[in-house]
Amino acid sequence: MGITSPVKMAEEENQDSINLTRSLTEKFIAQDAKGETDQNVILELKKTMSRNRQIAQMESLERLKNDMQVETVRKIHIAQETGASNWLTCLPIRAKGISLNKQEFVDAVALRYGRPVEGLPKTCVCGDPNNVDHTMTCKKGGFVCIRHDEVRNLTASMLREVYRDVSTEPTLLPLNGHHMQYMTANTANEARVDVSARGFWTRGQRAFMDIRIFDPMAACYQTISLEAAHQKNERDKIRSYGDRIQNVDHGSFTPLVFTTSGGMGPKAKCFYSRLADAMAEKKHQPRSHVVAWMRCRLSFSLLRSLRTSYVSGALDIPPP
Known part of the structure; x- marks a missing residue:
């Protein structure tokens, strides 16, 4: 689902934090109360970090695809389509009808990645094998x-x-x-x-x-x-x-x-x-x-x- 492990990302995130706050840290050390940090430089750093993170994720995905089945790779491609992930990223507001209970969420994730859905009989009501x-x-x-x-x-x-x-x-x-x-x-x-x-x-x-x-x-x-x-x-x-x-x-x-x-x-x-x-x-x-x-x-x-x-x-x- 693209959720990275905090343990694996801790060192990289710490280094990014150091780079972003370096100019402010230097002013603290120098006791410079009048100096201002360059916001354009910080913005460029943020863009570079975000771009590097996306590249690393894409490289990791390509490596994983080599060990996946063809059906799983296609499921991932389908999940990357525009609009296919909105139910995962939106706020679950029940009054607006955009929330899922526990079973609905588990089933939706199973469908998204081609995992087996529990409770399906082996034979469909039409008489064919069911999946x-x-x-x-x-x-x-x-x-x-x-x-x-x-x-x-x-x-x-x-x-x-x-x-x-x-x-x-x-x-x-x-x-x-x-x-x-x-x-x-x-x-x-x-x-x-x-x-x-x-x-x-x-x-x-x-x-x-x-x-x-x-x-x-x-x-x-x-x-x-x-x-x-x-x-x-x-x-x-x-x-x-x-x-x-x-x-x-x-x-x-x-x-x-x-x-x-x-x-x-x-x-x-x-x-x-x-x-x-x-x-x-x-x-x-x-x-x-x-x-x-x-x-x-x-x-x-x-x-x-x-x-x-x-x-x-x-x-x-x-x-x-």
Whole structure:
């Protein structure tokens, strides 16, 4: 988890403390009451120390990767994604719904690093051999849909704070003979996307967003990088809806792709970055605070729905 041992860091931290306070110590010894320490020099020292610490941590991680299994290395890569660690670093405020009890925290850490989760039966309710990876993709019980709907509702709720014409699951206009560019395009007359908002990207234009949450540890993604998996899922969504929305509905389309751990695809990062700008401007709050709060809400939303999947899948219910 990147928590360093105080015993191992004591000597280095002591030397850094000596270097930072050297100018002040020298003035004490010289009994110089009028002299002032150069704050710019101290600031540069702090930056250098922080940079050296990060380099040492990265070198240590690379050494550890050589002794780790491939699955563990991929889990660490997933945990390093932007937004995947917000539930670990935020303050546990129960009134805001961003706190975990002991069992939830233990299970979340186990999922984060690929550790076994206690209490899972050997066989899933669907009849297949059960493990954590299987519960992430098993369609039995509809928990994959619950995970998806949680993020959809949260995104719509945040959009409504700054935009008026926001709707969930809006129906697209019928094609009326219009031919799509891709064979995988959704041509159903009652086709829907997850969220729409007017004026998001362009004034007066309706923006459509569709959400996909995928498990990066699934077998179909094992042979490609995490970045390529994000791009693949974004490309699939664009081929399904992009041409239709642009030419029939005359709107814009943005795929919002997440991993089950909370990481976001490139287009999702752009979307939530623009949403954070609008929220910060309307609420007169620092943008950094809005971004942190937004990522925290998304992280806990995914974490809770993820836990619902494997806890509910652990119930010993015989398949029909």
